[in-house]
Amino acid sequence: MTSTLDSSSSVVSPPPSSFLEVRDLKVAWPTDDGLVKSVDGLSFSVERGKTLGIVGESGSGKSVTSQAILGLQKGTRAQVSGEIWLDGDELVSKTADEMRVYRGNKVAMIFQDPLSSLHPFYRVGEQIVEAYRVHNDVSKDVARKRAIEMLDRVGIPNPDRRVDDYPHQFSGGMRQRAMIAMALVNDPQLLIADEPTTALDVTVQAQILDLMRDLQKEFHSAIILITHDLGVVAEIADDVVVMYGGRCVEAGAVRDVFYNPQMPYTWGLLGSMPRLDRDRKGRLDPIPGNPPSLINLPKGCVFAPRCVQKHRVPGDACATVRPDLLEADPGHSVRCHIPADERRRIWAEEIKPVL
Amino acid sequence: MTVAPSTEPSGAPTLRDDALLQVRDLKKHFPITQGILFQKQVGAVQAVDGVTFDVAERETLGLVGESGCGKSTAGRTITKLIEPTSGSIVFDGKEISGYSRSQMQALRNDIQIIFQDPYSSLNPRHPIGTIVGAPFRITDSSLTDKEIKSKVQSLLERVGLNPEHYNRYPHEFSGGQRQRIGVARAVALRPKLIVCDEPVSALDVSIQAQVVNLLEDLQEEFGIAYIFVAHDLSVVRHISDRVAVMYLGKIMELADRDTLYSKPLHPYTHALLSAVPIPDPDNQNRRERILLTGDLPSPINPPSGCVFHTRCFKAQERCKLEVPAFREVAPGHAIACHFPEERKPFDPNAEGRVIRSTMSAEEQDQQLPVDAHPDLVQQAHQDDRSQFR
Numbered sequence: 225m226t227s228t229l230d231s232s233s234s235v236v237s238p239p240p241s242s243f244l245e246v247r248d249l250k251v252a253w254p255t256d257d258g259l260v261k262s263v264d265g266l267s268f269s270v271e272r273g274k275t276l277g278i279v280g281e282s283g284s285g286k287s288v289t290s291q292a293i294l295g296l297q298k299g300t301r302a303q304v305s306g307e308i309w310l311d312g313d314e315l316v317s318k319t320a321d322e323m324r325v326y327r328g329n330k331v332a333m334i335f336q337d338p339l340s341s342l343h344p345f346y347r348v349g350e351q352i353v354e355a356y357r358v359h360n361d362v363s364k365d366v367a368r369k370r371a372i373e374m375l376d377r378v379g380i381p382n383p384d385r386r387v388d389d390y391p392h393q394f395s396g397g398m399r400q401r402a403m404i405a406m407a408l409v410n411d412p413q414l415l416i417a418d419e420p421t422t423a424l425d426v427t428v429q430a431q432i433l434d435l436m437r438d439l440q441k442e443f444h445s446a447i448i449l450i451t452h453d454l455g456v457v458a459e460i461a462d463d464v465v466v467m468y469g470g471r472c473v474e475a476g477a478v479r480d481v482f483y484n485p486q487m488p489y490t491w492g493l494l495g496s497m498p499r500l501d502r503d504r505k506g507r508l509d510p511i512p513g514n515p516p517s518l519i520n521l522p523k524g525c526v527f528a529p530r531c532v533q534k535h536r537v538p539g540d541a542c543a544t545v546r547p548d549l550l551e552a553d554p555g556h557s558v559r560c561h562i563p564a565d566e567r568r569r570i571w572a573e574e575i576k577p578v579l
Numbered sequence: 580m581t582v583a584p585s586t587e588p589s590g591a592p593t594l595r596d597d598a599l600l601q602v603r604d605l606k607k608h609f610p611i612t613q614g615i616l617f618q619k620q621v622g623a624v625q626a627v628d629g630v631t632f633d634v635a636e637r638e639t640l641g642l643v644g645e646s647g648c649g650k651s652t653a654g655r656t657i658t659k660l661i662e663p664t665s666g667s668i669v670f671d672g673k674e675i676s677g678y679s680r681s682q683m684q685a686l687r688n689d690i691q692i693i694f695q696d697p698y699s700s701l702n703p704r705h706p707i708g709t710i711v712g713a714p715f716r717i718t719d720s721s722l723t724d725k726e727i728k729s730k731v732q733s734l735l736e737r738v739g740l741n742p743e744h745y746n747r748y749p750h751e752f753s754g755g756q757r758q759r760i761g762v763a764r765a766v767a768l769r770p771k772l773i774v775c776d777e778p779v780s781a782l783d784v785s786i787q788a789q790v791v792n793l794l795e796d797l798q799e800e801f802g803i804a805y806i807f808v809a810h811d812l813s814v815v816r817h818i819s820d821r822v823a824v825m826y827l828g829k830i831m832e833l834a835d836r837d838t839l840y841s842k843p844l845h846p847y848t849h850a851l852l853s854a855v856p857i858p859d860p861d862n863q864n865r866r867e868r869i870l871l872t873g874d875l876p877s878p879i880n881p882p883s884g885c886v887f888h889t890r891c892f893k894a895q896e897r898c899k900l901e902v903p904a905f906r907e908v909a910p911g912h913a914i915a916c917h918f919p920e921e922r923k924p925f926d927p928n929a930e931g932r933v934i935r936s937t938m939s940a941e942e943q944d945q946q947l948p949v950d951a952h953p954d955l956v957q958q959a960h961q962d963d964r965s966q967f968r
Binding site for chain 2: 281398427434453455456478483493494500507509511
């Protein structure tokens with residue numbers, strides 16, 4: 225394990241009051257071409273019973289963040305630093321063995337592709353039983369009853385028979401339900417869902433999102449939902465973190481971020497997607513250019529090379545000075561050099577009317 | 580045009596004899612065989628089961644539906660990458676469904692395709708100059724290398740790539756750039772029709788918009804007709820003039836864009852539209868939501884009557900027995916449903932009403948994954964039981 229702690233965290237900071245709090249998380253991978261900074265100074269917190277949505281394009285570091293919370297990079301070449309506090313325990317400093325106690329028990333994860341995340345060789349029930357027996361000292365029969373109960377809870381028809389099926393006998397939606405059953409079998413307090421509906425059809429996606437909402441009410445767990453789909457976030461999240469180039473560029477309550485976004489990247493995302501609930505517009509407004517390479521990140525604001533608003537900042541601050549994530553309104557932080565008043569005006573007068 | 584009083588399931592509305600492409604009752608059934616030496620057919624995946632539509636010049640027809648509904652197979656059958664089982668495809672006045680490979684060769688100038696995956700649709704061992712230049716080299720042997728190079732470079736510039744990158748290989752480009760290469764290759768010979776098979780599904784949203792705009796610009800410039808196959812309803816609405824909604828190999832509803840998205844009549848279209856998450860947290864919770872039960876049934880053994888009746892929230896006895904005719908209910912608006920009803924999508928006054936389709940556990944259980952054949956699954960089950968017990 226090459227978990228390096230930076231100087232600031234060598235002073236032991238007090239455990240936070242939030243259920244999960246991530247402070248200044250950094251994940252970097254040494255490669256032949258240089259250091260790939262997948263996540264670079266990310267902080268957020270989640271309370272129980274709440275859902276945090278992490279949105280970003282491919283390569284923005286959203287999945288790496290979730291892997292860091294589960295400690296999946298331990299034992300690899302990844303350099304992880306920062307603090308992850310879960311219910312009073314710090315996870316970054318834990319060893320790989322210590323993390324096993326948390327993984328699947330207190331923290332569980334649902335992956336994107338339910339077919340490749342289920343083992344094709346074992347029956348669905350056996351896989352759920354295994355997940356349960358790792359953390360609970362019970363007999364196989366008890367665990368099997370529990371597996372059937374969970375399959376029933378997530379809406380698999382005839383669970384007592386289906387428990388003996390193999391993953392290939394399940395359809396895509398049922399596989400994802402089985403994955404959710406497996407994740408929830410130990411009553412986790414934190415559930416990380418990494419693109420849980422991306423591989424599913426839209427009608428099945430609606431079923432799964434509905435199920436996740438119901439289950440959250442029942443189990444009162446915290447959910448981190450990672451997705452690239454702003455619609456899914458709007459539907460299910462309470463708070464949103466928008467990531468770009470390994471950093472959080474905007475964070476706030478879901479209504480703040482959707483109704484009063486203040487970062488040019490968020491404006492760009494909203495402008496690029498065709499909207500079904502609005503009149504059709506003539507042309508889409510894509511964000512020009514391509515996402516940055518995580519090895520050679522731009523010196524100033526990571527979004528500056530693609531930003532169409534950077535002429536509003538005098539001088540070349542956007543290209544040379546890295547902006548801080550500052551609170552623009554209570555609970556709504558933005559990383560941008562444009563002054564907050566100016567941003568509010570641009571959104572209200574120039575961006576919002578043409579969305 | 581009047582309401583077609585057709586009772587046949589393949590009744591053909593909105594026919595325009597002057598259309599560039601006319602597809603009539605097109606079917607593609609993939610046979611399932613058993614045995615090694617003496618293969619016998621034991622069933623068929625009814626991927627496309629009688630679709631009828633037209634595409635006019637310079638028009639975009641959207642084919643939308645969930646995975647396994649046959650939209651990609653329909654697109655590929657039209658380009659004759661897959662041989663149709665039956666039905667007719669008339670392109671530019673010529674019946675091409677029976678054309679041989681060599682006869683099709685001449686038509687490749689006019690019909691092209693853009694594939695979904697920009698990673699696997701470009702040969703990794705060829706520089707992009709060779710990939711984009713191939714159409715010229717194949718169709719006109721009199722062109723010199725220099726002429727081809729200048730044509731390719733102007734094409735690359737046209738699709739937004741640096742012409743200097745002529746000698747680079749596909750792995751040196753990002754996903755969005757690769758899709759631009761695929762677009763350049765498809766438009767090289769100025770075709771009349773391009774089948775776009777999920778061209779932006781693999782791309783990030785900001786890049787997606789770039790490619791959609793490029794496709795629209797090229798259509799305007801070169802006068803191309805598109806068949807735009809996609810599962811993303813909002814992208815399809817943005818780019819299409821008319822839209823066909825497919826389910827289990829059949830067209831459920833076909834209408835011009837504005838009618839389909841503002842006044843849809845088919846319950847499946849209603850369900851699809853209500854399931855699309857919209858980036859508007861307040862309206863999200865206020866609009867009407869239709870939750871369908873279960874998954875797509877197997878196209879090997881599709882339901883009787885209306886193929887959608889097993890998941891439909893309005894299904895009645897008649898739907899199980901009688902196949903609804905694909906009929907025109909208003910000029911240019913055709914549906915296949917016994918009980919059509921106008922329902923306003925995204926109505927913010929719906930107070931978050933939830934409509935659920937009802938399906939018994941037994942019915943749901945009979946549904947198999949799209950890729951599993953009942954006999955084979957049973958076989959596999961028995962095999963591994965004997966092996967492991």
